[in-house]
Amino acid sequence: MQFSSAGKPPLGIVYDSDFGMSAESVLALALLRGFAGKNISRLVGISISSPNLKAAQLCDVVEKYYASATTGMAAMFFQGPPLGLAEKGKTADSPLMKAVLDLKDPDGKHIYESRIADINDTAVGQVVIRNMLMAQHAGNAAIVSAGPATNLAKLLMLRGAADLIQDKVKFLVLTGGDYPKGKSETNFTADIDAIRKVLADWPTPIIIAGRELGKALPYPAESFEKDFSYAPHHPVADACRVAGSSDIPAAALAAALYANQADAGYFKLSDTGTLSISEDGASTFQPSGDGKHRFLLFDPEKKQQIIEKYREMVSAKPVPRMLRRPPQQNADPPKPDPAKPPTAEKKS
């Protein structure tokens, strides 16, 4: 989408995650869609850091849901940019994926159908991120990473990518570790080399949403029964119900919320420092004046406000929007100043 003649558009966000491996990864996508629906940000690209085709299919189902709800029949026509998927390997299918992709109606027909049939219907993760960043204005993009850093590390290895990131990406928000020290962490152990490379070489600030923050700000399970009643089937609710009746720890939601409203005061920030990862995936944050990393810190006073914001955005009903912007018209045109003579209209 082009905004060149209308000044800078809202912040463009790229979402990179191990989608579908946990409920929080799905919730974060829903939250990003909620903010995008209100024109607070734009979700410009999605990549998946776990090499699992079912993850891509689940993600496509969610994306298709939002696209069809917002653009109606044109959803199939405007398929949007392709999903990025990590290149090699295989991770086991998660219960969330099965819960949505295998869901059938009483006639045995699948409720949700993905447009992704095989790996060639997806793109290489780092290529999607690079191509999407190229279409953003300088300093007008952010990346939310909630999973292994595989795609981001490979992005850094593409020719010219470091300069591109430097130019376009305001900050990277990633999930993992605990402040100031964390035990072994799946996001890190899944690709130790990748997270180390990203922490060392990423050219713009890195903000970290730790696990302790996710636990302190869980997404309420009751939301799935109360907030999604506008739709008989909603892939986000259908996926997350698998998590049961417990509230869902969600560092990914904190990361996505910060990316959208960094200045809203939902979180405090730690001093700058450097996060290092040991061989077993444990993390240590060492404060330093010249460090590029900062943690998001929990503020108990903001808890209620944050949870409400989560619920509002995650369950936001997609609003149909027009495919083309209507001509700009003033609802109430200014009245001519009788003191001034009328001036000739300018042609553009």
Add this chain to the structure above:
Amino acid sequence: MITRKALNRRTFLRGTGAAVALPFLDSMVPAMANAATKTERPVRMAFLYVPNGIDMRNWNPDYEGKLTHLPRILKPLENFKEHFNLVSNLTHNAGRALLDGAGDHGRCCAAYLTGVQPKKTMVDIKAGISFDQIVANKIGSQTRFKSLELAMEDARQAGDCDSGYSCAYTNNLAWRSETQPLPPIMNPRILFERLFGEDATLSPEARKRRNQYRLSVLDLVSADAKKLTGELGPSDKRKLDEYLSSIRDIELQIEKAEKDNSQIDPGLDKPYGIPADFADHFRLMTDMMTVAFRADLTRVMTFLMTREGTSRAYREIGIPDGHHPLTHHRNQEDLMEKVAQINTYHVQQFAAWLEKLQSIQEGDSTLLDNSMIVYGAGLSDGNRHLHEDLPTLIAGKGGNRFKTGRRIVYRRETPMCNMFLTMMDRMGAPADDFGDSTGRLEGLDLT
């Protein structure tokens, strides 16, 4: 005892104001050469670019792997399906708007071989060196011409051809440097003179005499040809005879076009000597491309079939509408049908050229086997100006290196520049990267 001395590969038949390079002859291979040397032939590379995208509904088969039934637009290639690969999902991100707004036709053509997003301007144009020119710079010293750039429609270089993009972007494929496109030749006579003429060396009297009597280039080199024929074996004699006949045939086609001098299309200017019929023009240009490859005059050619964004009408096949407006069909069936007809018509011409290339033996293989002929476009769906899944067909085996006869589907967003890197390897001009490449295109080779 073997005493025969091999004929020099660079032998020319010369006459006053003419120089005709020879095709590969058996006599050019030393009698004691080993098998590898005997069969080794240079690899050639050409790009045929078609504008305004292609009706992808009728281009992409609904299967991967071995080519069996071909979609409608590719049907004319039915007899050649063992000799090409159809490659899907290649993308030119540099052709997309990114932050530059409208102008997809200008961008897609300029980005096609350069792999970079051109500067949106009508004045101080800037793109990048095209990869064919990198190859030409590397291997061009081995041939008479480093490369040849051809087209079939006017190559205006100035003015606005697409939403603020200079015509230099829509009318050129090859770029010598980031600011210097290489304008293509569209006039067959000019191309012929370039290939065989040496007018610069002619005295004014000789030039006058030649024009006055319209001497064939073969007349000019007849003494050399006669002498050489006496030294050749029966097989080479046949080859040479057939080769010289093909040149004569080209000359006759050019003369006929010059005599006809009729209008290509009402309302469009037609330079003198351009065949009125699209198919005739295409055949004439590709006949000369065949000779240029066969005689190793060059190994690198680009051919802009018509300029990007063209509104050329195709009255030859009963379509008076402009090509470009038709491609913005908004899914109207009658308009889409006409686009499919134009696309098919183009492929029919291409098929005739492939037949010619396949008919020319080079040792144990054919000229087509020793080539990589890419047929493609800088847009896929012209209606929506899409820059992904660009229609791409690679004919020939690249020197018996490619396994052909398949549709190969890559992952979405695979950079087109990855294919260029693979082709650069085959042309003997390898590079670490080009444009937005992320690696080589796997799966084309035999192994």
